Amino acid sequence: MITITVNGAPHEVDVEEGMPLLWVLRDVLNMTGTKYGCGVAACGACTVMVDGAPVRSCSFPAALAVGKAITTIEGLKSGETLHKVQQAWIAEQAPQCGYCQSGQIMAAVALLNEKPQPTDAEIDAAMTNICRCGSYAQIRAAIHAAAKA
Amino acid sequence: MGKITRRLMMFGGVAAVGGGLAVGYALLPYTTIDRARKLAGKSGETMLSAWVRIGTDNSVTVIVPHSEMGQGVHTSLPMMLAEELDADWSLVRMEQAPADMAFANLGLARGYLRGDKSIPSWMSGAADFGFRKVAESMNLQITGGSTSVRFTGVDGFRRTGAAARSMLIAAAAAKWSVPAGEIEAKLSKLTHASGKSATYGEMAEAAAAIAPPADAPLKAKKDYTIVGTPKARFDIPAKVDGSAKYGLDLRLANMSYAVVTASPVFGGTLKSVDEAPAKAMRGVKQVVKLPDAVAVVADNTWRAKEAALALKPEWNEGAHASVSSKSIYAAMDAALDAGKFEADHSVGDVDTALKAATKVVEGAYRVPYLAHATMETMNCTAQFENGKLTVWGGFQDGLGARAAAAKFAGIPIDDVTLHHTAMGGGFGRRGSTLNYLKHAIGVARAVQGPVQVVFTREEDMTQDNYRHASVSRMKASLDDKGKVNAWLHQFSEKFDPPEATMVNYDFAHQASRYVTGLNPIPWGPWRSVDHTQMGFFIETFMDELAVSAGQDPFEFRRAHLNGAPRHKAALELAASMANWSTKPAEGRARGIAMREAFGTIVAQVAEVSLGEDGRVRVHNIWSAVDPGEVINPATFTAQIQGGAVYGLTAALYGEITIDKGRVVQQNFPDYDMVRMADAPLHEVRFIESGARTGGAGEPGTAPVAAAVGNAVFALTGKRIRELPFKNFDLKTGTKIASL
Structure with missing residues (x-):
């Protein structure tokens, strides 16, 4: 049994030591906003924040998150108000199929926490998540818009 | 009840659920229409047609038979219907139709029927079931071939919206005892100069008694208030908070x-x-x-x-345990050598013209298998x-x-x-x-x-139906003025759409021929289908011909478009957007390419430089796009940009290789993708020529590999004739991968 704290709420889960956080979120807690894309930390679809830092949860054992604050896409809103990054994503109409966007948004939130006014080069360096629909122009615009908001 | 006009039918009457009105536009028999009403008609709402319902709260619910993949069709099709209905856009909702015969993709089927084309083989999902004949008339619900707006939208949604509007007006005219021509329909409301007014919701029940018109007049483009304006997509809010359920x-x-x-x-x-x-x-x-x-x-x-x-x-x-990419390419080359071709397109007499020519240019190209690698396995x-x-x-x-x-x-x-x-x-x-x-x-x-x-990512990548590998051989003659006289394209495997292998340039003699049956692994449609290969083959060779003729690649193409004014205008716009006539910055060069795919013309210029590592960096793409008309400009722009990223991934990195009958690549580390840092700035402009509406999802993919390759040639003088570019040191043009 381990206890992990997701979006402020503690959850006691009976899982193996090595079970990745992604699958604990998706299949044990049924929080499916965080996505499976590759399982090898290559695509970023599974990005969540652990103590504010972006983590690819498919390759991050849940046990390592004990005692830390996990934030997922479901936890970005405050009350009914969307996070400014989510609002910018809507304003720029960023998602296409949308599958990668939870991870993209989490990576962008983590970037803006670190660098509130990122340059294009900083966006290039931080945003390494794959979007197969090719929504990169809209994602870049949304990050700049959120930085100004 | 309904009227039958040719193959189509407007139907109207009391809805099976909730009472009131049902009206629609269909090719279907009545039994199927009743079924559609039952499935789509919800209690408490008046069903206005198989494709639209007006609720008692005045809401407009449009029922879309296509799938949303991010291309925005769940929004653009309702836009087309709401425009003709003169609905208040803020009251419009959408529902995806159930997978049922009653919601078969009629417009698409009709598009093919009217276009005198057979149902393309990528629709084999329905055809496999053994009712291909039925499929050829109606049993289709496919989302592919950039068809949704082109066929379902243009043929079905517009006419349904117009018919519904006309019935609402007729109902109001009868109720108010005024001529229909004096009633204005606007923003889901009917008004008359006498001061009488009603919402669509209030008039829907009365409209049920009106016979549906088979050919209600469509609006003139100049009167559009919804179509052509950027509208927020219905599917996006659920895609930013994790609530969308895949x-x-x-x-x-x-x-x-x-x-x-x-x-x-x-x-x-x-x-x-x-x-x-x-x-x-x-x-x-x-x-x-x-x-x-x-x-x-x-x-x-x-x-x-x-x-x-x-x-x-x-x-x-x-039987396939010994198959490899090498053996597959060898078989394709051998088949092309043997020359047992299937005839494709032919204009004039290519063979005689080539024999008589004094200057003949040749080129040989190939592209590998590609996986789709959707983000959701x-x-x-x-x-x-x-x-x-x-x-x-x-x-x-x-x-x-x-x-x-x-x-x-x-x-x-x-x-x-x-x-x-x-x-x-x-x-x-x-x-x-x-x-x-x-x-x-x-x-x-x-x-x-x-x-x-x-499917794990590894299973997804190794058990796909791949974009097929292809080998291409080109031959063309240039006359003494540097114009192409004859053009011959011989290649392996033809799929869909049939016109993808055609060339839009005005060559007096042209022919394409192909060998078939040489792909021993599963293969199938991949974004833009045959245009992915053909765009690279045809537009790279066109560039080689320009070089042979000693002409600028843009001017050379332009000089061969006298019979194609839309293509010429798109090409000229792309060149002007890219400032083609000016010299690019030091260390950079531009390339140009053009394809017409799924009814949409895309002319693209790419500007590139080379990194220290000999890899290409694409800085800018400029696309001039003529789709005839644009429904939702924001969505269309995103589709052209995203389509180009898809094609750029294929050009730079995409390669599935086969060894011992197995796919070698397993996951993104060995099947890499364009990411943010690789994604070019991409400006898109539209030409609304008024031609029949073209597709959005696929045309942006088709020309990009050639545009980039042509830019690399302009920069280095080295012609890369196979994809992907990652297999080459582009500075020297040397192949650095073994295959």
Whole structure:
């Protein structure tokens, strides 16, 4: 049994030591906003924040998150108000199929926490998540818009 | 009730559910219309047609028979209907139609019928079921070929909106005893100079008594208030807060998870497997043997995945165990040498013209297999209960998938219920090759309760239906003025659409010929289909001809477009957007290419430089796009940009290789993608020429590889004749990969 704290709420889960956080979120807690894309930390679809830092949860054992604050896409809103990054994503109409966007948004939130006014080069360096629909122009615009908001 | 005009039919009357009005536009027999009413008509609402309902709250619900893959069709089709209805856009909602005959994709079928084209083979999901003849008239619900707006929208949604508007006006005219011509319909409201007014919702019941007009007048483009303006997509809010439910997100009571491992050699079967290592693992419920695969069923995906890795299945590898990319390319080359061609397009007399020519230029090209690599891996949830099957998943052709499910399960189609989920990418993968559906049904037969069958990324990449590899040989003659006289294209495998192999330039003699049957691995539609290969072959060779003629690549193309004014205008606009006549910055060069794909012309200029590592960096793309008309400009721009990224990934990195009958690449580390840092700035401008509406999802993909390759040539003088570019040191033009 381990206890992990997701979006402020503690959850006691009976899982193996090595079970990745992604699958604990998706299949044990049924929080499916965080996505499976590759399982090898290559695509970023599974990005969540652990103590504010972006983590690819498919390759991050849940046990390592004990005692830390996990934030997922479901936890970005405050009350009914969307996070400014989510609002910018809507304003720029960023998602296409949308599958990668939870991870993209989490990576962008983590970037803006670190660098509130990122340059294009900083966006290039931080945003390494794959979007197969090719929504990169809209994602870049949304990050700049959120930085100004 | 309805009137029949040629093959189409307007139907109207009392809705089966909720009373009031039903009106629509269809090719279907009445029995099917009644069924559509029953399925789409919800209690408390007046059903205005199979494709639109007006609720008592004045809401307008448009029922869309196509799948949303991010291309925005769940918004652009309602825009077309709402425009003709003069609806208040803020009251418009959309629902995806059930996978049922009553919502077959009529407009698309009609588009093909009217266009004198046969149903393309990528629609084989429906055709496989053995009712191809039916499919050829109506049994289609496919989302592919950039057809939704082009056919369903133009033919169906516009006319339905116009008919509904006309019925509402007629109802008001009768009720108010005023001439219909004096009634204004605007923003979901009917008004008359006398001061009388009613919302559409208030008038819908009365409109039920009106006979539906077969040909209500359509609005003039200048009067549009919805179409042509950027509208926020309905599907986006759920895609920013994690609430959108994709196939993999389905969570049902008592659901198990299964990870499937299929024969790594295509066509192989399962010989034996020791189940013990998997069964000993925590959470594993059972191991299911299928003819060509083995599945581990567990209480969560990760446990199923880990246990699947613990199995060491033995396979009967079958006939393809010795196939490799090398042997496939060799077979294609040999077939081209042997010269047993299928005839394709032909104008004039190419062979005689080439024999008589004094200057002949030749080029040989090839492109590899490509995976679709949708971000959401293939998956499907299935459950048998009392001999009936329910499936949940993402399908580009819901009706075709339902038919295929019935076939796989060996039960009547009426015993299959299909639920659409959101789809994490399609690009052709979720259209016709439904191995994930087949596996899910096979596993579900052996399992109590619903089971979610999941492809790992590795399984997804190695069990795809690939964009086919192709080899191309070009030959053309130039006259003494530097103009092309004859053009001959010989290549391996032709698929769809039929016109993809045509050249839009005005050559006096041109022909294309192909050899076929040389792809021993599963292959199928991939974003823009044959245009992906043809765009690279044709537009690279065109560039080589320009060089041979000593002409600027833009001017050379332009000089061959005197019979194609739309193409010429697009080419000129792209050149002007890119400041083609000016010299690029030091270390940079530009290339140009153009394709007409799915009714939309895209002329593209790419500006590139080379890194220290000899890799190409694409800084800018400028696209001039003539789709005839633009429904939702924001969505269309994103589709052209995204389509270009898809094509750029193929140009820079995309390569599936075959060794010992197996796919070598396993996951993104060895099948890399364009990411943010690689993504060019991409300016898109539209020419609304008024030509018949073209597609949005695929045309942006077609020219990009050639535009980039032509820019690399302009920079280095080295011509790269095969993809992907990662296999070359572009500074020297030397191949650095072994194949």
